[in-house]
Amino acid sequence: MAPTKRAVVIGGGIGGLTAAAALHQRGWAVTVLERAPSLEPVGAAISLAPNALRALDVIGAGDEIRDLAAWQGDGGLRTPSGRWLARTDADAVTRRFGGPLVLLHRATLVTSLAARLPASAVRTGTAATVTDPGDAGRPARVGTPDGELEAELVVAADGIRSAVRGVLFPGHPGTVYSGFTTWRLVIPVPGAHFASHETWGPGRIWGSHPLKDGRVYAYAAAVTPAGGRAPDDERAELLRRYGDWHAPLPAILAAARPDDVLRHDVHHIAEPLPAHHRGRVALVGDAAHAMPPTLGQGGNQAVEDAVVLAHHADDLAAYTAARLPRTTAIARQAVRVARLNMMTGRAAVAVRNTALAAVSKAAPLLFLKGFEGIADWRPPQAPYAAPKTPDGNHPRSTPREGRLHRTR
Numbered sequence: 001m002a003p004t005k006r007a008v009v010i011g012g013g014i015g016g017l018t019a020a021a022a023l024h025q026r027g028w029a030v031t032v033l034e035r036a037p038s039l040e041p042v043g044a045a046i047s048l049a050p051n052a053l054r055a056l057d058v059i060g061a062g063d064e065i066r067d068l069a070a071w072q073g074d075g076g077l078r079t080p081s082g083r084w085l086a087r088t089d090a091d092a093v094t095r096r097f098g099g100p101l102v103l104l105h106r107a108t109l110v111t112s113l114a115a116r117l118p119a120s121a122v123r124t125g126t127a128a129t130v131t132d133p134g135d136a137g138r139p140a141r142v143g144t145p146d147g148e149l150e151a152e153l154v155v156a157a158d159g160i161r162s163a164v165r166g167v168l169f170p171g172h173p174g175t176v177y178s179g180f181t182t183w184r185l186v187i188p189v190p191g192a193h194f195a196s197h198e199t200w201g202p203g204r205i206w207g208s209h210p211l212k213d214g215r216v217y218a219y220a221a222a223v224t225p226a227g228g229r230a231p232d233d234e235r236a237e238l239l240r241r242y243g244d245w246h247a248p249l250p251a252i253l254a255a256a257r258p259d260d261v262l263r264h265d266v267h268h269i270a271e272p273l274p275a276h277h278r279g280r281v282a283l284v285g286d287a288a289h290a291m292p293p294t295l296g297q298g299g300n301q302a303v304e305d306a307v308v309l310a311h312h313a314d315d316l317a318a319y320t321a322a323r324l325p326r327t328t329a330i331a332r333q334a335v336r337v338a339r340l341n342m343m344t345g346r347a348a349v350a351v352r353n354t355a356l357a358a359v360s361k362a363a364p365l366l367f368l369k370g371f372e373g374i375a376d377w378r379p380p381q382a383p384y385a386a387p388k389t390p391d392g393n394h395p396r397s398t399p400r401e402g403r404l405h406r407t408r
Ligand SMILES: Cc1cc2nc3c(=O)[nH]c(=O)nc-3n(C[C@H](O)[C@H](O)[C@H](O)COP(=O)(O)OP(=O)(O)OC[C@H]3O[C@@H](n4cnc5c(N)ncnc54)[C@H](O)[C@@H]3O)c2cc1C
Pocket: 010, 011, 012, 013, 014, 015, 016, 033, 034, 035, 036, 043, 045, 046, 047, 048, 126, 127, 128, 129, 157, 158, 159, 160, 163, 182, 183, 184, 219, 264, 266, 284, 285, 286, 287, 293, 296, 297, 298, 299, 300, 301, 302
């Protein structure tokens, strides 16, 4: 019998955990090394489109996520005064792309992914890097504070500031500032129910979307120099920038506490990498192709990467061929959309809004065109059989309970 092949996954975020679950289901012996003390993710909620949900179906997680998430799509685009520029329709999204667009807390997603791995597979509090990418004749090597590990495959899912990317491609310039900062918060829904919306002002946007569990996910983005921080606190900064926008913004801002608000500057990889692998090491997710969040596809693409990598785990050139052109095109589209929705000049904004309102009235489904070729993606493989638990059932996680904190 051939010896079990070893995979080391650096990074226990969305991409790393999906890859680990997929490889585990294909029979690899998987070790996930996560630098943070727990798998608890930073960053509020995440939207997943039909493409990522189909990728999650491969590892048997798609239906659980569809069940735990709020189904998105009913709502639309507004101006700061509250005027609707465009309305969107959840059923139209589902019909066009063969499934829903969903929104859930990141911790719920991470819990569901981690539940598909043996507890002993995840080592938290363990920063790692590649010391030798290996080749056809020798395994790759990964350095950890406890010594080196050898593996037939290393998955580098260490995020936007990936150290492994620098080891594999030292000449690559890395990331650039995308020109805007973001704020995110998740709090109980304050007051009456409201429709999901994204609102575009000059150089600023805001989105509010109910989650399934009675909370609201709100995010904002604004054109500003990199590295800025509010002189007092970020909730006060949001009040200054968005306090006079339409309902439900004032109620959300009144209910939020300063500690609820996360702020992150946005960076992306402007120059694509020459490949998404070297030797026995494959880059996954933001490590390979960090993109602005304007299409909501960064995490979706990480999940796609993960299942395509499991499919091509023995042929990393095929993995690069499958992923590099697609993720490059989507990242470029995300940059173009960022230019459109972060437009600053008032005259240009007025022209943009008039055009958006006219298109929405004349051909409402035209808005879905931007997701053609993205949301209709299908994974290359059929779902793997989900391993059964000792009681004969398929694994199902319990969100926000216990499973996020696994240490050595
Ligand atoms: C404001 C905002 C909103 C977004 N909204 C969406 C959305 O709605 N939908 C969507 O699809 N995407 C969205 N994204 C993008 C999405 O967050 C990322 O694309 C996604 O998290 C990438 O996943 P990842 O696994 O590649 O990296 P990460 O989620 O960043 O995970 C990387 C992990 O690696 C760990 N790590 C780093 N270095 C090491 C090391 N040396 N050793 C061990 N571990 C290490 C980190 O601690 C981390 O846990 C958004 C991004 C932003 C900024």
